[in-house]
Amino acid sequence: MIPTLLQATLDLLTEVETAARPADAVTSAFFRGRRDLDDRDRGAVLELLYVLLRHRARLGWWLARQDAQDKPRNRLLAWLALGEGQNPSQIQRLFDGAPFAPSALTAAENALLEALKGHRLRHPDMPEAVALECPAWAVAPLQQRFGAAFGAEMAATLAPPPLDLRINPIKTAREATLRRLQAMGLRAQPTPLSPLGIRLAERLSLARLSGLKTGDIEIQDEGSQLVALLVDAKPGERVVDFCAGAGGKTLAIAAQMKNKGHVVACDVNETRLKRCAERHRRAGLHNVETRLLASETDRWVKRHKGGFDRVLIDAPCSGTGTWRRNPDARWRAPELGLENLVSLQARILASAARLVKPGGRLVYATCSMLPDENEAQITRFLAASAGFRLLPVPKAVPELAGAIPSDHLSLTPARHGTDGFFAAVLQRDALPTPSDQA
Numbered sequence: 001m002i003p004t005l006l007q008a009t010l011d012l013l014t015e016v017e018t019a020a021r022p023a024d025a026v027t028s029a030f031f032r033g034r035r036d037l038d039d040r041d042r043g044a045v046l047e048l049l050y051v052l053l054r055h056r057a058r059l060g061w062w063l064a065r066q067d068a069q070d071k072p073r074n075r076l077l078a079w080l081a082l083g084e085g086q087n088p089s090q091i092q093r094l095f096d097g098a099p100f101a102p103s104a105l106t107a108a109e110n111a112l113l114e115a116l117k118g119h120r121l122r123h124p125d126m127p128e129a130v131a132l133e134c135p136a137w138a139v140a141p142l143q144q145r146f147g148a149a150f151g152a153e154m155a156a157t158l159a160p161p162p163l164d165l166r167i168n169p170i171k172t173a174r175e176a177t178l179r180r181l182q183a184m185g186l187r188a189q190p191t192p193l194s195p196l197g198i199r200l201a202e203r204l205s206l207a208r209l210s211g212l213k214t215g216d217i218e219i220q221d222e223g224s225q226l227v228a229l230l231v232d233a234k235p236g237e238r239v240v241d242f243c244a245g246a247g248g249k250t251l252a253i254a255a256q257m258k259n260k261g262h263v264v265a266c267d268v269n270e271t272r273l274k275r276c277a278e279r280h281r282r283a284g285l286h287n288v289e290t291r292l293l294a295s296e297t298d299r300w301v302k303r304h305k306g307g308f309d310r311v312l313i314d315a316p317c318s319g320t321g322t323w324r325r326n327p328d329a330r331w332r333a334p335e336l337g338l339e340n341l342v343s344l345q346a347r348i349l350a351s352a353a354r355l356v357k358p359g360g361r362l363v364y365a366t367c368s369m370l371p372d373e374n375e376a377q378i379t380r381f382l383a384a385s386a387g388f389r390l391l392p393v394p395k396a397v398p399e400l401a402g403a404i405p406s407d408h409l410s411l412t413p414a415r416h417g418t419d420g421f422f423a424a425v426l427q428r429d430a431l432p433t434p435s436d437q438a
């Protein structure tokens with residue numbers, strides 16, 4: 001990579017590390033201020049940024065071993081030496097101090113490069129969690145979840161994800177869209193599990209997809225598509241997306257309903273909900289209403305008790321299932337702490353369940369791979385809530401029986417090639433329970 005792009009990557013990495021926002025938001029803002037970088041430059045900078053984030057623990061381990069500070073510039077030097085196998089004189093030529101290039105190496109940096117010379121990134125003394133890039137707080141629960149497959153699953157979270165698209169069945173058919181993408185020279189395949197998905201082998205700028213008509217496709221990971229399909233919303237029904245955020249799943253649900261019926265997209269975050277509303281306007285959906293909640297027990301919930309055929313809870317979670325897509329996320333421990341997050345999820349479940357009408361369904365989903373946020377959460381809810389029972393996936397949505405022949409949806413990067421997702425469908429008894437009269 002040319003020196004000016006190395007410096008741009010360092011500037012971006014520094015911003016990602018200091019900002020309290022996710023890397024993709026920081027990156028968009030950074031590139032808006034760097035009009036001098038064309039599409040190819042941006043692609044190269046992003047690729048190196050993600051490499052540095054995906055190798056952070058291993059690079060940090062080497063820096064600690066050499067008593068060097070774990071900071072972006074040292075991490076880049078360590079990557080060039082250990083990851084790319086460049087020798088000190090090659091690296092000195094890149095750090096040449098020219099305008100907009102990295103400044104010349106200091107004596108300490110030269111000494112660091114000498115010490116790293118000839119080594120490889122992986123070292124036998126590295127603890128397993130470091131070699132697998134697993135943050136300390138998540139090692140025990142992920143080992144509990146995956147057992148012998150822990151290493152393979154962690155390795156899969158380090159591979160760059162493919163680009164998954166969801167076709168909008170109101171506007172187009174998957175076969176027709178596949179043929180159009182292939183005619184554009186793209187390596188496009190149907191996704192193996194979602195009947196609406198298309199997987200592109202290469203990451204590409206969305207400008208290259210502009211040949212497709214607006215609203216024909218959306219970018220959505222196959223796992224997220226399956227969660228929306230599990231809601232199984234029918235035209236004419238009343239549906240709540242309780243933690244709608246920016247509306248990724250609301251969009252898919254409203255498309256299933258063919259613009260007929262009513263969807264209420266709720267969230268406690270006003271900014272996300274505004275983005276959700278804009279997205280629906282752009283997609284031409286008229287049956288979606290957004291509702292800002294003060295909390296999960298907002299008065300609106302009580303007023304609409306028993307009023308909906310389907311309620312989706314896409315709960316706030318540790319996000320461990322998205323590490324493949326958001327490599328910076330693994331280094332941010334859950335803001336609330338895992339325990340508080342788990343109790344927030346339980347409160348959301350208990351409150352949003354009140355919205356389900358007798359005979360209706362509640363779908364609880366996370367993008368977490370931790371049992372405490374998933375199966376254990378459902379077990380606790382069912383033990384505490386009369387009138388709900390688990391509906392195995394093949395019973396809930398027979399069309400998905402082949403893809404998900406199990407009680408829950410439980411996707412992992414190594415086994416399914418998707419982000420990590422969990423979902424369970426809970427059926428409410430057809431007869432109202434005494435609490436409805438309360």
Ligand SMILES: C[S@@+](CC[C@H](N)C(=O)[O-])C[C@H]1O[C@@H](n2cnc3c(N)ncnc32)[C@H](O)[C@@H]1O
Nearest residue numbers: 243244245247248249267268269296314315316
């Ligand atoms: C996993 S994200 C939702 C992603 C979204 N469904 C999508 O597909 O794009 C979880 C959402 O839950 C929201 N949330 C957090 N606490 C909540 C609460 N107490 N009640 C309702 N929503 C909440 C967050 O603001 C966040 O947008």
